[in-house]
Amino acid sequence: MNTAIPRPATVPDPVAGTAAISARGLRKSFAGKAVLDGIDLTVQQGTVLALLGPNGAGKTTAVHLLTTYLRPDAGDIRIAGQDPAKNPQAVRRATGVTGQFSAVDGYLTGRENLLLMADLHLLPKAVGRRKAGELLERFELDEAADKPASTYSGGMKRKLDLAMTLVGDPKVIFLDEPTTGLDPRSRRTMWDIIRGLVAEGTTILLTTQYLDEADQLAHRVAVLDGGRIVAEGTPAELKARIPGGHIELTFADRGALDAAAALLDPTSRDDDGLTLQLAADGRVSTLRTLLKRLDDAAVEVESLTVHTPDLDDVFFALTGRKGA
Numbered sequence: 001m002n003t004a005i006p007r008p009a010t011v012p013d014p015v016a017g018t019a020a021i022s023a024r025g026l027r028k029s030f031a032g033k034a035v036l037d038g039i040d041l042t043v044q045q046g047t048v049l050a051l052l053g054p055n056g057a058g059k060t061t062a063v064h065l066l067t068t069y070l071r072p073d074a075g076d077i078r079i080a081g082q083d084p085a086k087n088p089q090a091v092r093r094a095t096g097v098t099g100q101f102s103a104v105d106g107y108l109t110g111r112e113n114l115l116l117m118a119d120l121h122l123l124p125k126a127v128g129r130r131k132a133g134e135l136l137e138r139f140e141l142d143e144a145a146d147k148p149a150s151t152y153s154g155g156m157k158r159k160l161d162l163a164m165t166l167v168g169d170p171k172v173i174f175l176d177e178p179t180t181g182l183d184p185r186s187r188r189t190m191w192d193i194i195r196g197l198v199a200e201g202t203t204i205l206l207t208t209q210y211l212d213e214a215d216q217l218a219h220r221v222a223v224l225d226g227g228r229i230v231a232e233g234t235p236a237e238l239k240a241r242i243p244g245g246h247i248e249l250t251f252a253d254r255g256a257l258d259a260a261a262a263l264l265d266p267t268s269r270d271d272d273g274l275t276l277q278l279a280a281d282g283r284v285s286t287l288r289t290l291l292k293r294l295d296d297a298a299v300e301v302e303s304l305t306v307h308t309p310d311l312d313d314v315f316f317a318l319t320g321r322k323g324a
């Protein structure tokens with residue numbers, strides 16, 4: 001764990017309003033080993049929080065605690081305003097969970113799986129049938145609706161699993177690694193579905209090992225490592241706190257490269273590629289000053305690229321490990 005990067009205080013987002021998920025001082029140990037060592041999480045209503053962490057970081061355990069599947073050793077949880085320790089039924093009614101281990105029954109058709117969920121939610125038969133039909137259409141599963149789910153592709157099963165979660169109209173959804181093992185096209189479809197749910201006001205806590213997934217979907221990201229949240233913020237805030245941004249300048253000839261190298265303070269140079277790399281802080285004013293110095297010295301730049309750090313850089317800086 002890299003403690004050099006300070007963790008910002010969790011600032012409630014005034015635009016998003018009230019918290020749909022909040023946890024304070026959450027602890028859980030298995031056989032004396034602390035898996036979660038006092039974590040705080042807040043997810044504002046209608047937003048997505050990505051809980052990011054390497055294998056075994058405790059993401060699934062956190063979801064299990066928040067969804068009443070496991071009891072915390074310590075800590076305070078509120079889901080949609082309810083305390084799961086006091087009112088687990090209300091929490092279960094308000095939440096949906098789509099896990100790594102799907103609730104889909106392969107012997108039943110897609111439609112039958114949905115109707116079974118409707119029965120579990122005690123919906124009147126006609127309402128259940130209508131809802132199943134709507135969800136099959138929305139998730140583009142209507143053609144396969146009456147085939148056994150065992151014949152579905154991985155992506156179709158994930159979609160059906162999420163559709164089953166939506167039968168109960170949950171306000172808060174926990175998605176535990178929703179796209180692990182999916183091909184790129186199915187991942188994008190799942191992302192679109194998740195964005196659609198958020199647009200309707202659903203609150204989502206998503207666990208993922210994929211940094212690009214957090215970048216694509218999450219309003220805020222919390223990085224879990226060693227049982228603690230080691231960083232929390234918007235993807236842009238996290239990236240801004242990580243060094244690694246640079247500017248690359250390419251020149252037409254060696255003369256221009258030498259002139260620029262003498263003028264600036266490059267971090268590296270490539271004589272064959274005729275490029276210089278300079279550290280960048282992401283500010284436009286820094287870039288403007290740099291170009292003015294070259295201009296004043298009549299040094300021509302052929303091309304310029306700006307590299308901003310991505311979540312991969314963040315993850316590496318915080319956990320010392322590469323992302324998935």
Ligand SMILES: Nc1ncnc2c1ncn2[C@@H]1O[C@H](COP(=O)(O)OP(=O)(O)OP(=O)(O)O)[C@@H](O)[C@H]1O
Nearest residue numbers: 030031035053054055056057058059060061062209
């Ligand atoms: N019921 C349990 N009994 C004992 N140990 C457990 C139990 N559940 C989880 N653990 C341990 O807790 C640690 C965190 O597991 P968890 O599944 O929460 O991690 P994760 O971040 O979701 O990992 P992954 O990305 O691999 O799913 C692991 O070391 C795991 O072996």
